[in-house]
Amino acid sequence: MKIESIHISGFGKWSDVTFDLNDQWQVVFGPNEAGKSTVKAFILGVLFGFPKGRKAGNQLYVPRSGAQYGGSLVLSTKKGRFRVERLGRTKSSLTVTALDSDLEMPNPEKWLADLIAPLEESDFRQVYSFDESELSAVADLTADDFDQVLLSYTRPQAQRFLKWASDRQEEGQALFAQGKNGKRPLNLANREYQELLAQRPVEQEKYSRYQRLLKEQKSLNDDLEQVKQSEQELLNQISEQESLAKAWPLFEQSLKLQNDGGSKTVDQEIQPEIVQQVQRFEQSEKWLSEQQEANQEKVNQLRAVLDEPKEKNQDQLMIADFLEELMAIRTKKQEFVQQLTNFAAQFDHGLPKTLSVQEQERANKSSVLTTSLGGMALVLAIIVVATFSAPLGLGIGLVAAVLLAKAYRDYQARQVIFDRYQPFNLAEAIEKQDDVALAWQKQAKIQALDKEETLAKKQLSDSLLFYQIIDQGDFTNWSSDRLVEWTNNWLQSQESASADKTEQVLNELLTAGQTLAKKLADQKQSLNQVLSQYGVSQLVDFYQLVDEKKADETAQEKRQLIHEQIGQKRYDRLQTLFQKYGEQSAFQLEGKLKNLRQHLQAIREEERSKQQQLANHQSEMNRLIADGGLAQLEQQLANQESDLEVAYTRYLAKVLAKDVVNQAFLGQEDSLSEQVLEQASAYIAQLTRGRYQELKLEKGHLFLSEAADETKMADSKQTFQTAELSAGTRDLLFLSLRLALANTLHEEEPLPILIDDALVHLDAERREATLALLQEVALDQQVLFWTFDEKLNTGQAINLLEY
Template sequence: MEIKRIHISGFGKFSDFNLDFKNDLQVIYGQNEAGKSTLRQFITGILFGFAQNKRQSSNLYEPRNRSQYGGDLVFEQDGSLWDVSRLGRTQSKLEITDQNGNHVNNPEIFLTKLLSPFSQDSFEDIFSFDQEQLNEIRSLSGKELSDRLLSFSVVNADQWQSLSKELDKNASVMFGLTKTSKRPINQLLAEHQQISNQLNSMGGQLSDYRKSSQQKKSTLKRIAELDSQLHNLKKQMDEFSKLIELSGLFNRKERISMPKTNDRFSDQQISNLTDEIEQRVEKLQSQIKGINLDKSENKSTIIAENPLLTIYKNNRTDIDLLDKSIPNLIAENNLFDQNDNQIKNISSRLSELQNDLKTKFGDRIPRALPQGVSIQPSRSITVFFIIGIILMLLGVFGIVKGFQTPAFPYPFWICGAGVLFIGGLLSFFERPKKQSINLSQYGYSNQVSLDTIIDSQNHLQEYHQKIDQFQQLQNEKQSHLSKINSILKLANSLREFLPSAKQDHDALIDQIQVILNEIRDERQSAILSKEQKKLVDENRQQQIGHLQNLKSEQQQIFNYLKVDNYQNFQYLQAEKIKNKQRLNQLESINQLLTPEKENQIKELGGVEEITKKKQALKVRIDSIEGEIKQENQQLLNLNATLLNASSDTDYQTKLQQQSDLETDINNDLTEYFANKLAFSWINESLYQISHKRMPEIRSRAEQYFAELTENKYVSIIFGDNSLLVANQQNEKFYSYELSKGSSEQLYVSLRLAFAESVAEKNSLPFLIDDSFVNFDVERKSIMDNILHRLAEKYQIIYFTANPDQNFSQSNIINLGEAANA
């Protein structure tokens, strides 16, 4: 990533400020308070977001002239220019556009992915540093310095180190290594040991209790296994039910998909008849019909010789009515097929319900009870009802007494009314209920239990509803069939042109449509006025050539389609329409009947086999439910045995206390070991990641450090808790033993090496803010040369308050002059 240009709308001291950058080394010169640190924070804020409050940054860089907070930044990535705009501090609005002005959808995700894996903290730790961080290096201990270096070599390592310490602290608070420790887990273990000793001393019934407990566990395990089997069987039962519901579609698809037999035309002929060819033939036929070369008497003779026209003249009323009734005939036929499929589905469900209800009630299936009818015995007159009646009588007596005592009536009236009200309420709510209904009038036998009657109400209601639906669908089907037959009677005069073999309604309707189309065409060709015949006679010789050309072109198309004449072409058209209808039906069926469901039906042997398997599953489910009932009864017996075997209240209490303590210990130990394992895993992972990259980083840092110290120090050594350097005589020195300048140069070497190692995968700009003020002239010159070399591969933005003669004027931006421009 190379920053090309920035525009600051408002940030700190800058307002409506523009600045262009070079691609290699950009030195931004400015005196103190010129805004170098502000510019550096602006670049970081545009890329990663501005600080929202004082807790995130001590300086929020509010614009001094109340201009719009924020700005935009243009950078180049992989040869493309991108403009990143971020306006507003608390409710920042981010927009990203490419070099063509197109806006990027989800700009936050796009920018985060582009900067990945760096966050703002890791970017500032690796690519951005200043003199304050160099001054801090001398005050760090060996362990703190090691952690600081680790945070540079591993992205977000400081957050992982903080989390690791917190996990270790939490684990230490929970458990101590000594037995006398008073931490929570230690106290629970001591209390558990005390209760275990008490239980061992109580003894006696422990052996029987454990044996019954083991049997209880085995029974619970068996119940769980049976429940699992029952769940799987019910799931399979539901799948079979869904497949049976699709049976009608499956059978219809098989019928439609059956290969054609004794058809007049092949699939190739139908596929050759494109819409374009069809339109051309119709146009040619229309033109041919428009050219009439026959005499009127000859034409009338031809019409008379056509049998279809003869039948039409003799049965004009029926055939015209049949032609108008074709849409109704197709609609009634579709409704007939739909009712037929619904009847099959309901029949299957009725068979299941009938088998289930006959198992419970015998051959005679009773009726479902009406809604709200109670079959429980009624209550008799209760004591509270009698008390309520007595209180009502006393209340009436008190009111009458008040009338008899005119001098002081109010106490009697008030008490009488209160007692009357309470008695009325009590007698109302405790009144005798109506007797339950007579079950025999609904067909229930006295041998059937009330639980069975109650549990079967839903199935009984569904059974009788299905019977009503079945009868209703049968009536509708018969009605549709009657309407179909009444319409088909109109085609009796055309029977000699219809197939003699019995066909389904779909095929018969298609054939009738073909014949009606042919009659319509013959009628149109037969109706010619005298003026048209005269015109044909006058132009007959002129049109003979044109007619022959039209017929020749039409015959070529007929030869291509392998048909003899236009009539056969019309038959081919009808076959194409029929084929298209068949394909549309298949497409509609395929939308509901997926290939997966169809393969399941075929693999299971068809609908009849699925129904048999479903019935077999029902038997297995009933068997397993019976086993579960037996196991539950055995579990109740075992619970009673366990209760009797542990009749001593103190013994039961101790056992419960022991169980509760074990649960608490297991929960606390789980949390303790989870914290310890997470602590170890984080530390080991950070160690492995950092040391995998460390040899390469150390080699680069040694090169930079040797160059900066003019080969006085040639190697860097990472200890467990310290950092050492060695000179050419292999004399080793701790980092805190170095001079201030050398220690800063060591830190700069490590920072550059770390940043260069990371930048090879995702190159971000290096932001260096006056970090070399303590370098002498010679070492400052060496540092400038290093920056020049780095700038050949990465963008370096160097902020400084000191005029530097080692950089060309083309690389230097005077911030004061740029701000005043």
């Protein structure tokens, strides 16, 4: 790329000025303050942007004239001719116009960047822009720095990267110190990890412990099984012993029964039928005896009766008495009845009632008086009524009525009395009053006798009933007459029958008595037979025997029961025990039981303790199981490893960044550097007129070798480190390298080299050589050379004073 022309609209001291440039060697002449640096700054500003003024003290080149800041460059590139216009400082606008087509580039910044790419502004400034201050600065560098600086010029971008990589390295080192006991984050992490790792044996120990516990648990379980078995056996023994102890009293009883019974051993069984038979014999004997006795008694009785005079039976006597009584009453009664009947016959109307005193009076009285009085009163009444007054008359009438009524009544009463005593008259009636009264008394007596008769009749009939002579139903309706008659008949018959009957009865009784006696004798014989079978003669003995037998049987049964209750086995054992210990058996049983129980207690204690142990084991095992154990530790370790891997990867990347940069730029074979060195060697040879021929790079240091001297030996080339060079040579070396770089870089589109008063402190000879070289270089690449050397203000030089 070459700059064809510069048009400044407003920049520093320049305003609206155009410079046309030579496309190869272009001298720009102007003394100090003529604005040389301004132009250079302008070029750089258009290409890369005007100074922003962020840093204090930066030259801003604000145009004094007040014209629009900026301007344009016309560039000719391989792609054509372009005008690059940048106007305005703070808000600059960039336009890139293709002059062939008059088209504006759509993305001017990019176009510019692409033009210079891969270089950036700093690279361009470093490589393509030389000035005095740099050269002088070079002179001040120490030997080591010189190499670095020189070398850094061979790879300007590398420098930037290297700086960046150094920063990363520092960061890395802040993370991790290589030495021991570092306190940086990664060192601490390492230590944490190691601590975790150290726990591994602890976890393994825990696991071993778990295994041991498992084993112990198993053996404890076995032990416990055994203990339980023993316990069970013991429990069985105890229950047996207890049952023996319980059975002991029964056994004792059984023994007692055995001992008591058997005082009279009877060989034979006494069958129950036999006993019943005997009992029957006894009973019938008894009955027969009783019969015999009764019979005898009756016989005696009858004999007595026959021997003694007959007496009437009592019953007969009684009946006779009653009969007499009845007959007497009847007779009396009949007498009175006869008398009464006779008396009553006199009267027409039967026996009349006696007159009362009143009646007697009345009978005597006459009522004539009353009647007459009554009649008179009546007449009077009528008169009065008719003459004087009715009421008075009526009153008198009333009196009259009363009198008449009374008279009538009296008359009636007398009539009645007359009727009663008919046919007698009143006076006779009164005379007979005493007889009448007497008659009435007899009447009363008859009635009383009736009553007595009834009673006597009853008495008689009752006794007949009593002696069972008549049945009830037969004679309730009988009259007294009939009764009397019958009873008389009966009495008579009784007397005659009784005597014969008695003789008959007596004979019967005697016969019966004999039969009984025989029966009794037979009975007694049979009984004795039976009894003798059993060796007894007396019934009493027999029954005693039966009782004894029964007692024996009962005892035997009881013993059998006891035997069953106890059970054969236990019985045998108790038997053995008794044989051994006799009376002390019970004591022995108790003693053994106590022993067994104590033993049981001990076993149970042991069982409890074993169970406690097992429980403890289990809880510890549970703790160990719940604990994450080795697996958890390994997970933690894995997690930390993962973190450490990530962290160290980052660390390594940081610390290796520099190596990568070096690798990228240095390499074993850096052809670009070689190219640069080759070119630089050529230049230095030229500049030193062949004194120094070769510039080499070894292990990061530059070496300059002298030309072979024909006068010396063939292989006696002298090689000098840059530190060993003179200041002047060093300057030249610097220049050579810079030029070589500018020359070899960016080959596709060579960029213009801007040199600003860079040769000032070179001596004349060196300056000449340099200028010559520069002009040679300019043949390939545009070189703009700012100077105040008058000598160079020739021909095509731009004289700034003219603008």
